[in-house]
Amino acid sequence: MNNNNVIIKINNLKKIYSIGNIKVNALNRIDLEVKKGEFVSIMGPSGSGKSTLMNIIGCLDTPTSGLYLLDNQDVSKLRDNSLAEIRNKKIGFVFQTFNLLSKSNIIDNVDLPLIYSKNKLTKTKKELIHEVILSLGLEGRQRHKPSELSGGQRQRVAIARALVNNPAIILADEPTGNLDSHTGEEIMAIFQDLNEHGRTIFIVTHELDIAKHTKRIIYLKDGMVINEERINNPISANKVLKDMPHLEKRIEELEENTIDEKNN
Ligand code: ADP
Ligand code: MG
Numbered sequence: 544m545n546n547n548n549v550i551i552k553i554n555n556l557k558k559i560y561s562i563g564n565i566k567v568n569a570l571n572r573i574d575l576e577v578k579k580g581e582f583v584s585i586m587g588p589s590g591s592g593k594s595t596l597m598n599i600i601g602c603l604d605t606p607t608s609g610l611y612l613l614d615n616q617d618v619s620k621l622r623d624n625s626l627a628e629i630r631n632k633k634i635g636f637v638f639q640t641f642n643l644l645s646k647s648n649i650i651d652n653v654d655l656p657l658i659y660s661k662n663k664l665t666k667t668k669k670e671l672i673h674e675v676i677l678s679l680g681l682e683g684r685q686r687h688k689p690s691e692l693s694g695g696q697r698q699r700v701a702i703a704r705a706l707v708n709n710p711a712i713i714l715a716d717e718p719t720g721n722l723d724s725h726t727g728e729e730i731m732a733i734f735q736d737l738n739e740h741g742r743t744i745f746i747v748t749h750e751l752d753i754a755k756h757t758k759r760i761i762y763l764k765d766g767m768v769i770n771e772e773r774i775n776n777p778i779s780a781n782k783v784l785k786d787m788p789h790l791e792k793r794i795e796e797l798e799e800n801t802i803d804e805k806n807n
Contacts, residue, residue: 549615550711550743551577551600556609556619558595558766569595570606571766577745579711582738582777584754585747587763593747594716596763600745601714602630614711631659635705639717641697643689649676649700650685656708675703679733695726702733713737715746719753725787731756732780756780 558570570592577583585593598604599611602618605626611619618629635656636642643652653672657664664671676685679699689697698718705713715734719727735756738744746757754760755778762770788796 547615548578549576550579550581550613551575552610552612553600554610556599556606556611558592558599558604559607568766570599573609573766573768575761575768577743579743580738580741581759582734582744582757583746583759583761584757585745585761585763586749586751586754591763592766593763595766597714597716597745597747600712601634601636602626628661631656631708632662633711635708635710635713637698637701637705637713637715637718639720641689641694641701641721643697643700643704645689648686648688649681649692649703652689652700653703653707655704660708662708671707675707678706679703693726694722695729698722698726698730699733702730706737711743713742713744715744717747717749719748719750725784727753728780728783728787732784735777735780752778 553573553575556570556573556575557568560567560569573596585596587593595604599606600613602613602621603626605621606619609619610617613629613633616629618626621629644655650672653676654668657668657671666674673685676682679702681696681699681703684692684696689700692700702713705715713734718734719730722730731753734744734746738758744757746753748754755774758774758777760772760774761768762772
């Protein structure tokens with residue numbers, strides 16, 4: 544069988560945490576195959592194993608048993624150093640709370656994965672960082688620190704950082720969880736655009752509305768995949784944005800109206 548298109552292959556994967564004598568089956572017999580270019584979301588109640596699965600897929604952790612092939616390489620039994628190397632090369636992470644270095648400007652934040660990278664670069668680091676910052680609409684803000692940016696801008700810096708190493712997969716744990724709905728939609732528009740250009744993306748979300756922007760939803764419960772759904776017509780974030788008034792603009796309008804009312 545030709546597996547060249549498969550980026551994630553997981554077979555009978557288990558993760559058991561032991562706390563004293565108690566064993567927690569955080570993941571129980573997971574089978575999962577993801578092809579290059581897919582856009583997948585994981586949904587499930589708190590404690591269902593979403594983060595555990597993301598951590599294993601992202602090579603932050605290893606399974607107790609079972610198989611995990613990442614880009615045709617068995618990573619299920621790798622030790623910390625090799626795991627870290629693969630993680631840096633293949634995975635770009637985006638988090639709910641952005642996880643940026645607060646004392647560093649945008650350039651230095653985006654540079655971070657390159658410092659540890661062993662990937663061969665086709666451009667100079669400076670060119671690469673500049674390009675990815677521009678592609679996320681952050682021009683003119685290169686020297687700004689995270690505290691000088693809005694939530695949406697911070698998340699775009701985090702996406703720039705995730706992309707700079709040209710990873711095979713982007714993993715995002717609740718990437719819109721800390722954002723208002725307009726800004727969340729903007730972030731989903733970026734993910735959809737990246738996916739249309741061939742990037743494989745995996746997100747965890749609590750919101751079905753967000754999951755419906757992806758092409759495939761995997762439902763977890765008690766560490767097991769209980770359902771799977773293909774989304775034939777994902778919600779287009781750009782379309783939603785067209786019809787959705789911007790929150791700040793809405794507030795301005797409301798304020799103008801109140802002033803008008805007062806004046807009348
Ligand atoms: P979710 O992200 O869906 O909320 P998690 O993957 O964080 O779920 O957790 C799945 C289960 O594994 C839960 O029962 C949780 O309590 C348990 N668990 C997660 N991490 C640990 C850990 N480091 N030690 C012990 N139990 C853990
Ligand atoms: Mg979690």
